[in-house]
Every structure is written in C-alpha cells, then in structure tokens.
Amino acid sequence: MRRRRRAAALLWLGLMPAAAVAADPPAGPPWPARPVSLVVAYPPGAITDTVGRRVAEQLGTALGAAIVVENRGGAGGNVAGAYVARAAPDGHTLLFTSYGNLIIAAAAKLPVGFDPFKDLAPVGMVGPMTVVLLVRPDLPVRNLAEFVRHVAAHPGQLNFASVGFGSSYHLLIEQMMAHGRLSMNHVPYRGGAAAMTDFLGGRVQATLATWLFARPYMTDGSARPIAVANAARAPVAPELPTVAEAVPGAAIAEGLGLFAPAGTPAPVIARLNAALRAILAAPAMHGWLETNGVTPQPGPPEAFTAEMRPAAESLARLLRETQIRLE
Structure with a gap:
C-alpha cells in the first residue's frame, strides 16, 4: 500500500511518466473485477454529467466492464470529491469532475473533507470547457x-x-x-x-x-x-x-477530468489513462466535444498535473493578495 501511495504522489508531482507505471505488474486480483462506479460531481443536466455519461459508456467498452454512473452533486463538486477520496483505492470507484473546483479547494484550503492533491490520483484530463x-x-x-x-x-x-x-x-x-x-x-x-x-x-x-x-x-x-x-x-x-x-485578473481555470482515490495501483491508472486518451482521440468524440464547447486535451497523468499545480499556486497567491475568503 505504501508503494502504491508513493506512485500516486509521484504522478501528481509529474515525476513518474505513465509509461513507467504501465510496465509495473498489477498486484492482487485482476481489474476490473466488478462494475466500476463513475461518480459525477454534478446533478443530471450539467455538462459534467453529459460528458461523463458518454465517457462512461465508451470507457466500459474499452475495459470490457460495466461502468455505473452515480451523481453526487453539492458543495461545488466537492461532495463527490470527498466521497471518492474515501473510497477503496482498487480502481472500482472513479471521479469525473470539474478540475477547477479541485484547484480552488487546494488553493484556498477549503474544509471540504479531503486534500485534492494528496487524496486523489489524476487519471487524465478531458479538456477545458467554455x-x-x-x-x-x-x-x-x-x-x-x-x-x-x-x-x-x-x-x-x-x-x-x-x-x-x-x-x-x-x-x-x-x-x-x-x-x-x-x-x-x-x-x-x-x-x-x-x-x-x-x-x-x-x-x-x-x-x-x-x-x-x-x-x-x-x-x-x-x-x-x-x-x-x-x-x-x-x-x-x-x-x-x-x-x-473588462475586469483584468478575472478568469477561471475550468475543465473536465478523471480521477481515482490516492493509492490506486499505478497499472490501473495507466490502463484507465490509455483508454481515456483513445476515447478523446476518436474523431467522433473529438468533434462532439468541440461543438459543445470542450476542447479535447488528452495526455498522460503528469500532463494533467502540470496544468493543475501551477493554477493552484497562482490562485493561492491571488487569494492572499486580494484577501478573498471562500470559507
């Protein structure tokens, strides 16, 4: 378990490429061994739900497993984040959310019940959304x-x-x-x-x-x-x-991404990432996302980290300078 958590931490830090973890043989029983729960951080009707359900369908086909979508809205998406962060790190519970909310929670140190960078492992970015x-x-x-x-x-x-x-x-x-x-x-x-x-x-x-x-x-x-x-x-x-x-300095870092609980085996993260990248690269999915205001940006987990960590650091500075309190 300690080795798995260390691998997840290295993925967040961008110090371990996906190719390296893909070569690591999986420990324990084959995965997936049962239906995978994809926890969507917003109620039905939101783009997170719309895109999440389409990703879930294609992810299920790629993995040869049932993907069950579960909506857990509330607290700006952080109810779902806390739920997945506490889930067993076995690859059977995943989070589909707006990564902007995780950036804010980390930067503002919000009391959301989990640490986005310590308690979640990045799987891959879907892309920024308009x-x-x-x-x-x-x-x-x-x-x-x-x-x-x-x-x-x-x-x-x-x-x-x-x-x-x-x-x-x-x-x-x-x-x-x-x-x-x-x-x-x-x-x-x-x-x-x-x-x-x-x-x-x-x-x-x-x-x-x-x-x-x-x-x-x-x-x-x-x-x-x-x-x-x-x-x-x-x-x-x-x-x-x-x-x-019109108001310099007013902008959001907003988009969609897939996460797992920290400690999820690195080979499982690598397999999920490869499946997600293939889904986003497919012409039909790529075109559908662009038409609906999402710019596909597939990449390895460390590329996702490279987007999120600097954004959180920049936001933390902004909050200190402007004294905006979100608590």
Missing part, C-alpha cells in the same frame, strides 16, 4: 462593458448565481468584485440546473453556465451571453470577449 456569462434579456445591458457600468452604478442590487459556494463560478464573481471594485450579491445553488431555474424565473439577473448547458437558452433568447469566463476567447464563440478584457 463557460459563458449570461444576463437576463430584461437587464438593460447588451455587452460586457455595459454590464460592468450597470453594476457599478447599482451597487449591491444585482443577484449573481453560481453552482455552489467555493466553486470556480463563485470565485469568478469574487474576482470581478475584487478587481473591478464591484458590489454584487452571490447566490449559490446546488448545480447548474437549479441556478438556471431561478435565473429564468427572474430571481437572479446574471449567472454562469457551460456552453452546452447554456446553448438552448441563448438560442431562444431567454439568456443573453455577454462574455466568456475563460482566460482566452473560445473557438466556439470567438466574438464574445473574456471577462478579463
């Missing part, structure tokens, strides 16, 4: 610049929804208020579906949503997109500015 800033059509703004001016002129009057306290969406709201000297009311929900329901009902005037989830509401005119929350403009909507173009 997040759009939406406003209600009856709000008298048509673009990002007008939105910032409107909020500045009406401090404390705009209700801004997020998918949960401590989530990447919540952090973006905090960044906008800190860097833009704006005053808004943060309203956390248990997932995107609940936030969108109140947004459409007029109880909140602004919200954030993934491209896939927001698309039908943008199409029918019930939600107006005015920006993307990512650090760069999105290929799926290049005409939308980033939030940071």
Whole structure:
C-alpha cells in the first residue's frame, strides 16, 4: 500500500511518466473485477454529467466492464470529491469532475473533507470547457462593458448565481468584485440546473453556465451571453470577449477530468489513462466535444498535473493578495 501511495504522489508531482507505471505488474486480483462506479460531481443536466455519461459508456467498452454512473452533486463538486477520496483505492470507484473546483479547494484550503492533491490520483484530463456569462434579456445591458457600468452604478442590487459556494463560478464573481471594485450579491445553488431555474424565473439577473448547458437558452433568447469566463476567447464563440478584457485578473481555470482515490495501483491508472486518451482521440468524440464547447486535451497523468499545480499556486497567491475568503 505504501508503494502504491508513493506512485500516486509521484504522478501528481509529474515525476513518474505513465509509461513507467504501465510496465509495473498489477498486484492482487485482476481489474476490473466488478462494475466500476463513475461518480459525477454534478446533478443530471450539467455538462459534467453529459460528458461523463458518454465517457462512461465508451470507457466500459474499452475495459470490457460495466461502468455505473452515480451523481453526487453539492458543495461545488466537492461532495463527490470527498466521497471518492474515501473510497477503496482498487480502481472500482472513479471521479469525473470539474478540475477547477479541485484547484480552488487546494488553493484556498477549503474544509471540504479531503486534500485534492494528496487524496486523489489524476487519471487524465478531458479538456477545458467554455463557460459563458449570461444576463437576463430584461437587464438593460447588451455587452460586457455595459454590464460592468450597470453594476457599478447599482451597487449591491444585482443577484449573481453560481453552482455552489467555493466553486470556480463563485470565485469568478469574487474576482470581478475584487478587481473591478464591484458590489454584487452571490447566490449559490446546488448545480447548474437549479441556478438556471431561478435565473429564468427572474430571481437572479446574471449567472454562469457551460456552453452546452447554456446553448438552448441563448438560442431562444431567454439568456443573453455577454462574455466568456475563460482566460482566452473560445473557438466556439470567438466574438464574445473574456471577462478579463473588462475586469483584468478575472478568469477561471475550468475543465473536465478523471480521477481515482490516492493509492490506486499505478497499472490501473495507466490502463484507465490509455483508454481515456483513445476515447478523446476518436474523431467522433473529438468533434462532439468541440461543438459543445470542450476542447479535447488528452495526455498522460503528469500532463494533467502540470496544468493543475501551477493554477493552484497562482490562485493561492491571488487569494492572499486580494484577501478573498471562500470559507
């Protein structure tokens, strides 16, 4: 067990390539020996669930095993993270989540019941996902610049929804208020579906949503997109500015990834990673993801680590400098 945990730690640190662990013979019974539980960190309807179910189906085919999807929403995705972190590290319980929430939990040292870098082992990244800033059509703004001016002129009057306290969406709201000297009311929900329901009902005037989830509401005119929350403009909507173009420093590191409990045998991690990379490289899956606002970025576990650790370190510095408290 000590050897397995050391291998998982080295994967996070980027000191052990997937090829090295793939050559390590598996210990114990053959894997998978029973159905694998894929714990999705958000309720049905969110992009994490939509993509997670498609990955689960194809992962099951690749592994020759049943993959059972289990939704465990709440606390910005951290309910599912804590559940998987406590699961047996035998490869039969996996986490499919937004890695942005894990970055925030680690950087802010949130009391979520687990340490994202110590208690979870990275399997592989699916890729960054486009997040759009939406406003209600009856709000008298048509673009990002007008939105910032409107909020500045009406401090404390705009209700801004997020998918949960401590989530990447919540952090973006905090960044906008800190860097833009704006005053808004943060309203956390248990997932995107609940936030969108109140947004459409007029109880909140602004919200954030993934491209896939927001698309039908943008199409029918019930939600107006005015920006993307990512650090760069999105290929799926290049005409939308980033939030940071109006409020420098306000951006999120957001995307989807697959994790296992720390201590999961390294050969199991390597097999899962190889299957995931093959799934993402398939033309049909690659095209479907891009169309729905996710940029496929398959790679080994250490490449995933190389994305997450610097982002967490940068966010920790930001939180110290701005004194934003997420607890």
